[in-house]
Amino acid sequence: MSSLEIMLLPAPQKLFLGEGCFQFQDEGLVLLDASPAQALISAGNSLENALWNCLKLNWDLQAGMAVPVELQSVILRIAPQRSVRQQGYRLHITETQVLIEGHDPSGVFYGVATLNQLINQFGREVPCLEIQDWPDIDARGVMLDISRDKVYRMETLFELIDRLASWKINQVQLYTEHTFAYRRHPDVWKDASPITGEEILVLDQYCRERFIELVPNQNSFGHLQRWLKHPAYAHLAENHGEIQTPWGAMQGPFSIAPVLPDSLSFITGLYDELLPHFTSQMVNIGCDETVDLGSGQSKAVCDAMGTGRVYLNFLLKLYSDLKARSKTVQFWGDIIIQHPELVPELPRDMIALEWGYEADHPFGEHGQIFAASGIPFYVCPGTSAWNTLAGRTDNALRNLVSAAESARANGAIGYLNTDWGDNGHWQPYPVSFLGFAAGAAYSWSVEASQGMDIIRAVSRFAFEDPTGEMGMLAFKLGNVYQSAGLMLHNASLAFKILQMPISELVNYTQVDTENIIKMREEAVAAMGHLENERMARADAGLIREEYDLAGRLVIHACNRAMFVRGDARAPSAAALHNDMSDLLERYKKIWLERNRPGVLQDSIRKFEQMLVEYKK
Numbered sequence: 001m002s003s004l005e006i007m008l009l010p011a012p013q014k015l016f017l018g019e020g021c022f023q024f025q026d027e028g029l030v031l032l033d034a035s036p037a038q039a040l041i042s043a044g045n046s047l048e049n050a051l052w053n054c055l056k057l058n059w060d061l062q063a064g065m066a067v068p069v070e071l072q073s074v075i076l077r078i079a080p081q082r083s084v085r086q087q088g089y090r091l092h093i094t095e096t097q098v099l100i101e102g103h104d105p106s107g108v109f110y111g112v113a114t115l116n117q118l119i120n121q122f123g124r125e126v127p128c129l130e131i132q133d134w135p136d137i138d139a140r141g142v143m144l145d146i147s148r149d150k151v152y153r154m155e156t157l158f159e160l161i162d163r164l165a166s167w168k169i170n171q172v173q174l175y176t177e178h179t180f181a182y183r184r185h186p187d188v189w190k191d192a193s194p195i196t197g198e199e200i201l202v203l204d205q206y207c208r209e210r211f212i213e214l215v216p217n218q219n220s221f222g223h224l225q226r227w228l229k230h231p232a233y234a235h236l237a238e239n240h241g242e243i244q245t246p247w248g249a250m251q252g253p254f255s256i257a258p259v260l261p262d263s264l265s266f267i268t269g270l271y272d273e274l275l276p277h278f279t280s281q282m283v284n285i286g287c288d289e290t291v292d293l294g295s296g297q298s299k300a301v302c303d304a305m306g307t308g309r310v311y312l313n314f315l316l317k318l319y320s321d322l323k324a325r326s327k328t329v330q331f332w333g334d335i336i337i338q339h340p341e342l343v344p345e346l347p348r349d350m351i352a353l354e355w356g357y358e359a360d361h362p363f364g365e366h367g368q369i370f371a372a373s374g375i376p377f378y379v380c381p382g383t384s385a386w387n388t389l390a391g392r393t394d395n396a397l398r399n400l401v402s403a404a405e406s407a408r409a410n411g412a413i414g415y416l417n418t419d420w421g422d423n424g425h426w427q428p429y430p431v432s433f434l435g436f437a438a439g440a441a442y443s444w445s446v447e448a449s450q451g452m453d454i455i456r457a458v459s460r461f462a463f464e465d466p467t468g469e470m471g472m473l474a475f476k477l478g479n480v481y482q483s484a485g486l487m488l489h490n491a492s493l494a495f496k497i498l499q500m501p502i503s504e505l506v507n508y509t510q511v512d513t514e515n516i517i518k519m520r521e522e523a524v525a526a527m528g529h530l531e532n533e534r535m536a537r538a539d540a541g542l543i544r545e546e547y548d549l550a551g552r553l554v555i556h557a558c559n560r561a562m563f564v565r566g567d568a569r570a571p572s573a574a575a576l577h578n579d580m581s582d583l584l585e586r587y588k589k590i591w592l593e594r595n596r597p598g599v600l601q602d603s604i605r606k607f608e609q610m611l612v613e614y615k616k
Contacts, residue, residue, distance in 0.1 A: 383435025
């Protein structure tokens with residue numbers, strides 16, 4: 001047996017393969033060697049679950065070592081001297097015993113996560129080996145968008161948190177604009193199926209048991225249109241007119257006006273209600289993309305002082321409020337990085353979140369600016385799933401690995417992998433699995449994990465498909481965007497074709513018909529992998545439906561583009577109508593399987609518009 005036959009996600013820093021194997025017997029004990037032993041309960045329970053789920057073995061946990069030697073089968077121990085790095089561990093498997101020694105309880109938990117993956121692959125006979133492992137980056141997070149438009153059901157969140165914990169992710173954020181059930185502001189969230197305070201309390205506890213920090217996330221400057229459109233908050237808006245943005249003209253409101261005293265008290269009032277539900281001492285206040293700043297109520301002040309200074313002043317007011325609450329503030333760094341001369345004025349205990357989602361994003365250049373001023377920062381790449389139907393595989397992988405490499409080179413203290421829901425959150429849930437898994441791997445051990453077979457790893461550890469077929473499907477369907485011959489920023493062409501009305505597509509001359517046909521053929525070929533998968537997940541049937549939906553939407557986009565071009569090979573308007581009608585019903589059904597009903601109607605509006613177009 002060679003080390004190449006062992007697959008782990010993330011790949012460990014050091015692995016030494018021995019001879020022989022350890023065999024799990026029908027009876028055995030998992031010994032918790034720590035004081036107090038309760039510090040290792042989560043790790044012990046994780047191993048118990050793996051033994052039962054994979055091997056149908058019902059082993060017990062036992063504290064201490066005062067048991068017969070023959071029963072000392074698996075030992076979980078806190079031993080900082082054996083793994084000197086925080087969260088690190090040593091896993092030593094001999095023919096007679098399995099020993100996991102962690103620097104701390106989280107290190108033992110991560111050692112068990114590695115052992116569980118070995119059990120998943122090898123069953124009762126796991127190979128003798130020694131692993132020495134630790135993370136490259138201390139904070140390794142995932143941010144889920146629950147504001148545009150999906151608010152996940154609790155069952156969805158629980159399952160995902162379990163899986164992320166098994167990949168050694170230790171931070172989760174739920175990006176919130178208006179989807180927390182603020183009891184003082186029911187009109188804002190009443191139709192959004194928000195997450196409640198009680199649900200956050202439960203989720204926070206669930207995360208802590210798995211060594212994940214649930215960080216509160218409330219956008220506090222831009223992206224507040226869902227508040228500011230209501231009469232009770234309209235007076236706080238920067239601008240209710242047309243706004244010129246980097247992505248084109250849009251109708252306000254969008255950002256809160258920072259020059260109004262009531263703006264600050266409004267935001268800090270949200271913190272009053274939100275923050276007590278979390279044990280985390282960190283809070284992400286957002287403050288990104290304030291594109292309308294200086295266009296309305298703050299125009300005179302911005303003209304006099306500069307928009308960068310006005311932005312920073314409001315940011316520091318929010319910081320001061322949270323500092324008084326003993327909170328550590330995270331904020332998106334895209335605005336302040338446009339004013340590098342102001343970066344040194346940031347407090348040294350604020351955390352800048354350096355985000356970018358293209359393969360060539362300058363993480364290194366921007367990271368150096370924060371590092372030079374002594375500002376702690378995270379790198380924040382993304383899954384590249386949003387504004388697509390099936391993902392952008394190659395872009396995601398390059399973006400994710402570039403962020404990890406830059407983090408190591410420039411001393412980032414965290415890595416936050418983002419998964420957004422722009423423009424309807426059309427991507428089915430499992431389309432993000434590849435990005436989640438790759439981000440977890442690269443943020444833990446970027447050099448070791450780059451040699452990993454990402455297709456097989458995602459197939460086994462995300463889809464629970466040992467054949468590799470689901471990993472291949474996710475990889476290939478996520479790459480058909482490249483066949484169009486037109487690379488769009490932060491989006492795929494198929495998605496754009498479905499988002500645009502026919503009246504605009506007629507004049508969209510950048511689409512090449514032959515490339516569209518090639519994209520359709522590649523999507524059909526990729527979908528063939530569904531025939532041979534062998535997923536063991538409880539929701540395998542739903543995942544098949546979700547990927548079938550993603551593939552069919554890509555194919556429909558191709559047919560729609562050909563129809564608009566008048567290509568003889570395109571389906572008729574009636575055929576497109578029938579296909580979209582069926583897709584829409586499937587979309588609604590699948591949405592409700594994992595998400596709350598909330599703003600489903602907003603998400604499907606453009607699908608319904610297509611049905612009207614095809615009827616004309």
